[in-house]
Amino acid sequence: MSTSPDSIIGRATPRIDGPLKTTGAAEYAADFHFEGMAHAVTVGATIASGRITKLDTATAESMPGVLLVLHHGNIGPLYRTVPGDDSATNSEVRSPFEDEVVRHWGQHVAVVVAETLEQATAAAAAVKVEYALEAANVRLKLDDFKGERKTISDRGDVDQAFDDAPVKVDQTYVTPVETHNPIEMHASVVRWDGDRVTLYETSQGVMNHRAVMAQVLGLPLENVRVVTRFLGSGFGGKLFPWPHAAMAAVAARKLNRPVKLSMTRRMMFSNVGYRPRTEQHIQLGATKEGKLLALRHEYLNNTSMLDDFDEGCGEATPYLYSVANLEVTGAQPRRNMGAPMWMRGPGAVPGLYALESGMNELADALDMDPLQLRLKNDAEKDESHDNIPFSSRHLRECLETGAKKFGWERRNAAIGSMRKDGKILGWGMAAASWVAVRLPCTATVEFCANGRLCVRCGTQDIGTGTYTIFAQVLHEKTGVPLDRIDVILGDSSLPSGPMSGGSMVTGSVLNAIADGANNAIKRLQQLAAATEGTPLHGAKLETVAFTEGRLHLKDQEASSGAHFADILGAAKLSRISAEGKTVPTWEDPKSKGFSLHSYGAQFVEVEWEPEIAKLRVSRVVTVIDAGKIINPAAAANQVAGAVVMGVGMGMLEETRYEQRTGQPINGNLADYLVATCADTPDIDVTFLDYPDPIMGEYGARGVGEIGLAGVAAAITAAVHHATGVRVRELPVRIEHLLESKIVSV
Amino acid sequence: MQTFQYTKAASIDKALGAASGAKFIAGGTTLVDLMKLSVEKPSGLVDINLLPLDKVETLPNGGLRIGAMVRNSDLAWNAEVQKNYAVLSQALLSGASPQLRNMATTGGNLLQRTRCVYFREPSAGTPGGYGCNKRTPGSGCAAMEGFNRMHAVLGTSDKCIATHPSDMCVAMAALEATIQTEGPKGKRTIAFADFHKVPGDTPHLENALEPGELVTYVDLPKPVEGAKSVYLKLxxxxxxxxxxxxxxxVAKVEGGRIRYARVAMGGVGTKPWRSHEAEAALMGKAANAETFRHAAEAALKDAKPHGENAFKVELAKRCVVRTLKMATA
Incomplete structure (x- = not known):
């Protein structure tokens, strides 16, 4: 498990797929073109609730190049996925065009297929739909919810403890709907060969995608293949299939031609998920010395009319701090909006925004340094699970290291008191956490007679560096140079690999790759010993060593042996391969009884010019405890990117629903603001780099989400420190800042 | 997008002879966008990119003549503009992105259309779509009771509250530019203040151009000696x-007193908003915070907020104060 200092594991390694991307050679889903391919464009509902009473396709069908118009009247049989089948998770319960009912604005009501994209676009605009309008509920506020709340976690007597607490915080924090905006839009390119179908997809999980499509299309699993060689990111929006994939598949089958269906940016705001709105009530009670006595976290998140989507805002709350009395509850009011979907750091990110904002307010109420408040309440054990130990928790070190790097001891707590270059500085901080799980994984490692090494796995690289991690582990195990290692991912016909979600890929694939490499080396050693004409023929297996791609006797120099390519040549074999497996944490006796999480600390500086109500995030120090870091370059890129997303969450992002129609009215990248390069603060990312002994080979936990956790709470704390304005509903806007009583420096 | 005829004009005469219903296309950064959204549906496009209007020249009177086809980037980085009309360079560089500025032209930017989200909805102004009096007079204004955070507080009417989006035009308003045109009826000169129209009862009529009339140049007057100019965008x-x-x-201070002041505002008006009220409040007064605040109050005296954009009144005042401070420092 431990690696030497000169190991490639833990060394910043350039992406092996970088040249493919910078030269444009990498093929993304919508880049696939096939002979005779037709183009599909969808028609979205213009109401949020009602029924289709008339769908007139005559004009559209008579337009140039139009081949087919599909809708609820002619889609033919499509199926829902089996409830509770974790191997086939779908985004929406309802299959596309299942009925004539419209439940949200933009819901697909038809799809037009034509020879060209332009023809399909023109014809889609000519499909006339009439509706019987019904009252829609697109009310943003969820506070009218009267239903049952599910208990997520509880211990002690939180009512009594809160009542008795000498110092209290009792506030509600709101996060708005945020829309995933990966630069690559969702797309499906579908090609049938008889009763077998291949889907070139924008998928964060090709294995799951295949299982869903097989069920939805009513096909045997083996008849479906899903390919995602490269992904222009997903942020969770591409975890599971969306209805357009099945629509494209049906169109391609009916036409017996390949079909491409690509979402527009506008559709991305209504048809492929979003982080739902959350309203979170936080109650904190503490002693005058700052010891937590009570913690209540009640959250609401909206879901759609048919889907039961629980954002899970209480994910990190039960274990982050030591507190004897705690209760977390959640509920999901329905709205006439599309199905929500996991977005980077689901649950924990909005949840920690609320919890950490509450902690910052408690620190102010106590007149205590917010850093000290966290240190004082650090948990030694997971109090939400029978006090089981944490596998590897260094939250305290994250906080202390971050404070030192940031210069936190120079903080003057008085509002508006810190200055720099004619501006007021605001400093804020927050803790972060994210769950760790090791998913099952199979990888096949293959030594080839041409001297190359190949690894295959049905996971995918969503732009984060997964290809490179595979190559790093194989290089570490075999010494074969990176440019002679082929990593084949992103195809459901490969051995089953994990979904790229929840920061779980790295921790899940490492064991399988290492195991596969070990097994393949063993087979190579057996082959060498059994093959005439090699220097190792007849050697006892335990005397054969493998060094830098060469097999040799353990007591001799590597140069005395033979390269694996020569051994394969002597044996007249093109290749020899072996499989490696990862046992998931839930089946591993070693991980039983441990609480697995990553931790982090966020320190944020904002610069505030009160005269013009201008506030920008200027500096962020992030310290992350995510186990062993396999590729620090890719990992730092993930965390820094997440911090930028945190600036967006804190300061900019909000999907606005037009109340008269239910339309996401700012559904484009000019009106939905994401952080630009110019909004990017100075970001300092530090990894503690402690291997997690429970995670297995190398001890990595993954870094995709943790960098976003806590950023928004640290920003709002910094905003308060600079301006005196407490923003409890994101994003922080100029409107809020204009309320500051500080009007000049 | 509907089908259209495309022709390339080799000369101004040829461009002016184009069929009615056609539109001139320069950089296309607004027009193509709006055609894709079905907001603009010209039957034809007359490409004017070949016209010899791509130069910036000094006029005999000491002013500057800017060809309508001069790209925003070229204008922003023009040495003469940077030296004598800094406000224009700063305004141009605060707008859009480098890619857009490389395409967008001076003439095109004068005609940039509003970013009102309702105006830009493909179905706005049609039965069942959002009301938009700019798209279809009489169809109403969805922004009045809707998403209007970005909308105007000055020059609005009960028919339209759409903001004029250009940064360049705000600087040109303060510089008292004039616009040269050529049309079927010949050449004419339009004062900048007369070029853009407030919506009133006819928000679909946005400027003084007549059908088929082409913007050829924008002229800037001789720079005011001793004046400093600044653009600030929030x-x-x-x-x-x-x-x-x-x-x-654009301001000039002598002996601590303001001897010259031109003030224009963007983001708050239905057209590039020249504030004579602010200028009057500044002339002859001491260049200090109190004067600036009075000028800002005067500039926003008639502001009429709608729902979400109320904050713009105070923000615009602060913007005016800060810009005056910078221009008189």
């Missing part, structure tokens, strides 16, 4: 966003 994010409030100031 917005939610640091780049690639339209102004919530912006201000262009």
């Amino acid at each position: 917005r939610d994010r640091a780049s690639y966003e339209f102004a919530l409030a912006s201000c262009a100031v």
Whole structure:
């Protein structure tokens, strides 16, 4: 498990797929073109609730190049996925065009297929739909919810403890709907060969995608293949299939031609998920010395009319701090909006925004340094699970290291008191956490007679560096140079690999790759010993060593042996391969009884010019405890990117629903603001780099989400420190800042 | 997007002879966008990119003549503009993105259309779509009771509250530019203040151009000796966003007193908003915070907020104060 200092594991390694991307050679889903391919464009509902009473396709069908118009009247049989089948998770319960009912604005009501994209676009605009309008509920506020709340976690007597607490915080924090905006839009390119179908997809999980499509299309699993060689990111929006994939598949089958269906940016705001709105009530009670006595976290998140989507805002709350009395509850009011979907750091990110904002307010109420408040309440054990130990928790070190790097001891707590270059500085901080799980994984490692090494796995690289991690582990195990290692991912016909979600890929694939490499080396050693004409023929297996791609006797120099390519040549074999497996944490006796999480600390500086109500995030120090870091370059890129997303969450992002129609009215990248390069603060990312002994080979936990956790709470704390304005509903806007009583420096 | 005829005009005469219903296309950064959204449906496009209007020249009177086809980037980085009309360079560079500025032209930017989200909805102004009096007179204005955070507080009417989005035009308003045109009826000169129209009862009529009339040049007067000019743009994010409030100031201070002042505002008006009220409040007064605040109050005296954009009144005032401070420092 431990690696030497000169190991490639833990060394910043350039992406092996970088040249493919910078030269444009990498093929993304919508880049696939096939002979005779037709183009599909969808028609979205213009109401949020009602029924289709008339769908007139005559004009559209008579337009140039139009081949087919599909809708609820002619889609033919499509199926829902089996409830509770974790191997086939779908985004929406309802299959596309299942009925004539419209439940949200933009819901697909038809799809037009034509020879060209332009023809399909023109014809889609000519499909006339009439509706019987019904009252829609697109009310943003969820506070009218009267239903049952599910208990997520509880211990002690939180009512009594809160009542008795000498110092209290009792506030509600709101996060708005945020829309995933990966630069690559969702797309499906579908090609049938008889009763077998291949889907070139924008998928964060090709294995799951295949299982869903097989069920939805009513096909045997083996008849479906899903390919995602490269992904222009997903942020969770591409975890599971969306209805357009099945629509494209049906169109391609009916036409017996390949079909491409690509979402527009506008559709991305209504048809492929979003982080739902959350309203979170936080109650904190503490002693005058700052010891937590009570913690209540009640959250609401909206879901759609048919889907039961629980954002899970209480994910990190039960274990982050030591507190004897705690209760977390959640509920999901329905709205006439599309199905929500996991977005980077689901649950924990909005949840920690609320919890950490509450902690910052408690620190102010106590007149205590917010850093000290966290240190004082650090948990030694997971109090939400029978006090089981944490596998590897260094939250305290994250906080202390971050404070030192940031210069936190120079903080003057008085509002508006810190200055720099004619501006007021605001400093804020927050803790972060994210769950760790090791998913099952199979990888096949293959030594080839041409001297190359190949690894295959049905996971995918969503732009984060997964290809490179595979190559790093194989290089570490075999010494074969990176440019002679082929990593084949992103195809459901490969051995089953994990979904790229929840920061779980790295921790899940490492064991399988290492195991596969070990097994393949063993087979190579057996082959060498059994093959005439090699220097190792007849050697006892335990005397054969493998060094830098060469097999040799353990007591001799590597140069005395033979390269694996020569051994394969002597044996007249093109290749020899072996499989490696990862046992998931839930089946591993070693991980039983441990609480697995990553931790982090966020320190944020904002610069505030009160005269013009201008506030920008200027500096962020992030310290992350995510186990062993396999590729620090890719990992730092993930965390820094997440911090930028945190600036967006804190300061900019909000999907606005037009109340008269239910339309996401700012559904484009000019009106939905994401952080630009110019909004990017100075970001300092530090990894503690402690291997997690429970995670297995190398001890990595993954870094995709943790960098976003806590950023928004640290920003709002910094905003308060600079301006005196407490923003409890994101994003922080100029409107809020204009309320500051500080009007000049 | 509907089908259209495309022709390339080799000369101004040829361009002016184009069929009615056609539109001139220069950089296309607004027009193509709006055609894709079905907001603009010209039957034809007359490409004017070959016209010899791509130069910046000094006029005999000491002013500057800017060809309508001069790209925003070229104009912003023009040495003469940077030296004598800094406010214009700053305004141009605060707008859009480098890619857009490389395409967008001076003439095109004068005609940039509003970013009102309802105006830009494909179905706005049609039965069942959002009301938009700019798209279809009489169909109403969805922004009045809707998403109007970005909308105007000055020059509005009960028919339309759409903001004029250009940064360049705000600087030109403060510089008292004039617009040269050529049309079927010949050449004419239009004062900048007369070029853009407030919506009134006819928000679909946005400027003084007649059908088939082509903007050929924008002339800037001789720079005011001893004056300093500044553009300041306030917005939610640091780049690639339209102004919530912006201000262009050309000012001259002598002996601590303001001897020359031109003030225009962006992001708050239905047209590039020249404030004579602010200028009057500044002339002859001491260049200090109190004077600036009075000028800002005067500039926003008639502001009429709608729902979400109330904050713009105070923000615009602060923007004016800060810009005056910078221009008189």
